[in-house]
Amino acid sequence: MSSLYAEHLSILMQRADAALAKAGFDHLLIASGVEKYQFLDDRPYPFKPNPHFRHWVPLQQHPHSWIAYTPGQRPVLVYHQPDDYWHVPPAPPEGAWVEHFDIRIIREPQEAAAHLPRGRAAIVGEADAALEGVVPNNPPVLLNALHYQRGFKTAYELDRMRRAQRRAVKGHRAAEAAFRAGGSEREIHRAYLEATGHSDLDLPYTNIIGLNQHAAVLHYQYQSPERPATPLSFLIDAGAEVDGYASDITRTYAMHEGAFADLIAAVDAEQQALCRRVRSGVDYRDLHLECHLRLGGVLRSAGIVDMDPGEMVAEGVTSAFFPHGLGHPIGLQVHDVAGRHDEEGNEIPRPAGHPYLRTTRPLAPGMVVTIEPGLYFIPLLLERLKAGPQAKHVDWAAIEALLPYGGIRIEDEVACTDGEPENLTREAFAQA
Known part of the structure; x- marks a missing residue:
């Protein structure tokens, strides 16, 4: 060291x-x-x-x-x-x-x-x-x-970040177990803290611990002490820190098999495919748009939206289900600096219609970014979609059945190298 x-x-x-x-x-x-x-x-x-x-x-x-x-x-x-x-x-x-x-x-x-x-x-x-x-x-x-x-991490920084991943994974394992045991959001959060050895004050960011509909709130900021009468789903976005370097991991779980569990599996498959695309020279903006296309395919395959994925993206339909960006740089800060600027400080613009994308730089060896696609059932955005011309392509009965589950997000940290990308998160889970 x-x-x-x-x-x-x-x-x-x-x-x-x-x-x-x-x-x-x-x-x-x-x-x-x-x-x-x-x-x-x-x-x-x-x-x-x-x-x-x-x-x-x-x-x-x-x-x-x-x-x-x-x-x-x-x-x-x-x-x-x-x-x-x-x-x-x-x-x-x-x-x-x-x-x-x-x-x-x-x-x-x-x-x-x-x-x-x-x-x-x-x-x-x-x-x-x-x-x-x-x-x-x-x-x-x-x-x-x-x-x-x-943006270009040294070998020392990558070592700290791998350690932060392993620390966070301990918490994620404990949190999933607490969810499956019927715990409240607060109980799940405390299980996470105990497993990671963190306190609320030294987490890299405030844990997002969302059960059922709360999983549809992107930055859900509370931890309810009440156990839900019927736990359906659980979204956890939580990290850890080692020597100032943060990890940022999100997972989503279903309590039982069914349509929502199938949807999680479909999003997970597309997320892993996107992680494999973190390669030198790839424009992160193109990766973000590819994510929308892939999620459009998931929506069509699940029977939720009957449209061509390209048309869904062009007409803003996928944004009603995936309103945030694909990811961001990470390191000393969870949302690390210069994700959208060149070395002179000039802004590298976001794609039109995608105002929340935090990364627009081309990928290069040494960069570490998050890859975090999601599909959410957010009443506010769905009402807007329902009021528009694309509403006729949506199976609103399917939407109604999925609303109680909130939503899905799956997030890994991936390091760009000279060859195959290194998925820091999946490797940490594999070692746990």
Whole structure:
């Protein structure tokens, strides 16, 4: 692991060298961030560090710390370790990575300023991280370059992401078992936390735990304590984190065999086919449109919509059942940066009629993206479809029978390579 991190840090310094030269700066300063307090209260919100800071060091709960990098010099970590008896202060930095940094311990946040170089410095952070003479300027040219390069994961990052997959899979297995035992959403969520060793505060994102109709809410944000009288279906979108790197996995289950279970199997087959298409040079926009065609085929085969799949896509019918994008980049952030921009920060447009697609970049080796097709029975969208000219092609009795099940989403993380794609999620399930 030490060698993987050393290689990772070397790549980050090379990228920083190029970005600094391009933007006309001599130093890169990165703030970890500051604790933010609730309005009219002395309780802080859960701290989430600047992802640029986490890119350099595997530290999570360390506000008021800084990284300073000057090309050709050893990077400096200004590490805030306060004298505190109200809370447990951070432990001294430890791990193989520390040997690569000049570490300076400070007790008060303002002491960091004395350890940060002046002059032409690119200072990356939120405005409230400012110190005397050190004010974040977030140069767009530099950020665009760094964000674009973050799309290409190092071997160290891929290792962390594989570990995050395995951690999440433990939770998914426990959650499925809790569903099949008749658990409530809250009970299923707690089973997930117990299996992964996470708390609500350190998950990479809020778990989506939807039973029955709640599976039709794309970002369902609650966990009901009530057990449904008749559990029919279960959608779980939940991840885990290792050293700042997130996983993002979705699965859908039916309690019993039948039309909905058959629909899950059909979506799963198309999802796996799409995962196999994550190859160098493929335009992700084309993959998204191919997904719509494949889902149109599922709708026709299931007898839900009697139209040619190409016509369904052209006339927006598939969007009533699949209203979101195929996926997104993932890494330090669940929805990682620069999914729709080139290295200069220019936007790569979405296909017309697909406003929620988060990725439009061509795929290349080192990129990791999610592939998450879905079919949902969302009353709001179905009412719009029913009011339009395509309504005559829809079997509304079939729709009525499927409404209580909510919907389906299946999501894997897939790494693009020079050859066959690596499905990080399926491999983690296979190893569980």
